[in-house]
Amino acid sequence: MANLFEKELNIPKPKCCSTGDCCKGVSPSTPYWALLERAAKGDEFARNFFSIMIPYASHEEARTIVPGVVEKTLKAAEKLDDFPNNADDVVFYRCRYLQGDNRCGVHEDRPQFCRDYPDTPFVVMAPNCAYIPWGKACKKRYFQMKQDITQLARLRQEVQDLKSGHISASYIDADLFSSDNKSVDINGLSLVLSLTNVYIGSPGYSFLLHSL
Ligand code: SF4
Numbered sequence: 001m002a003n004l005f006e007k008e009l010n011i012p013k014p015k016c017c018s019t020g021d022c023c024k025g026v027s028p029s030t031p032y033w034a035l036l037e038r039a040a041k042g043d044e045f046a047r048n049f050f051s052i053m054i055p056y057a058s059h060e061e062a063r064t065i066v067p068g069v070v071e072k073t074l075k076a077a078e079k080l081d082d083f084p085n086n087a088d089d090v091v092f093y094r095c096r097y098l099q100g101d102n103r104c105g106v107h108e109d110r111p112q113f114c115r116d117y118p119d120t121p122f123v124v125m126a127p128n129c130a131y132i133p134w135g136k137a138c139k140k141r142y143f144q145m146k147q148d149i150t151q152l153a154r155l156r157q158e159v160q161d162l163k164s165g166h167i168s169a170s171y172i173d174a175d176l177f178s179s180d181n182k183s184v185d186i187n188g189l190s191l192v193l194s195l196t197n198v199y200i201g202s203p204g205y206s207f208l209l210h211s212l
């Protein structure tokens with residue numbers, strides 16, 4: 001089933017190439033002890049997790065099986081807010097159902113979190129995971145959208161300020177609409193973005209609002 005990122009950003013996931021690394025080097029952002037507590041309280045995710053996952057005895061042991069995953073995860077743990085800050089809280093697990101040929105031994109009955117993987121482009125993926133290009137494309141589009149939304153909100157505010165006379169703009173004698181500039185329509189007026197300036201107007205007249 002398509003996840004939120006695939007649907008909203010319209011970037012379909014590629015096919016998994018069955019390296020098995022995501023089943024041999026699992027590291028949830030919740031520390032081991034916190035997951036145990038959740039499982040004891042009946043949390044479904046935690047219970048399903050412990051029903052299939054076996055923790056490695058140490059980072060070194062995990063490193064012998066999935067060195068790239070351990071490296072990437074520990075690096076990410078230093079930077080990401082939602083990872084444990086203490087490296088000792090980062091625990092690696094392997095799934096008891098992964099077969100020697102890297103196929104899932106319970107494919108038809110695998111838990112939902114395996115079916116959804118990766119459910120977001122922000123998870124740490126194995127260095128050779130087939131989903132890395134998908135994750136990069138999603139993140140790029142996501143951050144671009146966030147930037148566009150911030151810029152649009154600012155421009156909307158500027159239109160309001162202009163209408164209410166709180167700011168003024170200078171008249172530009174140029175047909176900005178016929179060029180390659182980007183434009184957005186807001187309440188019957190258009191905002192035109194060139195590389196260096198923001199203009200407001202409609203075909204035939206434009207005002208320089210401000211320089212970028
Ligand atoms: S249940 Fe299957 S898909 Fe899920 S982690 Fe285990 S081997 Fe991988």
Ligand code: SF4
Pocket residue numbers: 016017018019020021022023117126128129130131
């Ligand atoms: S690491 Fe990526 S490519 Fe390899 S089995 Fe997991 S999802 Fe598939």
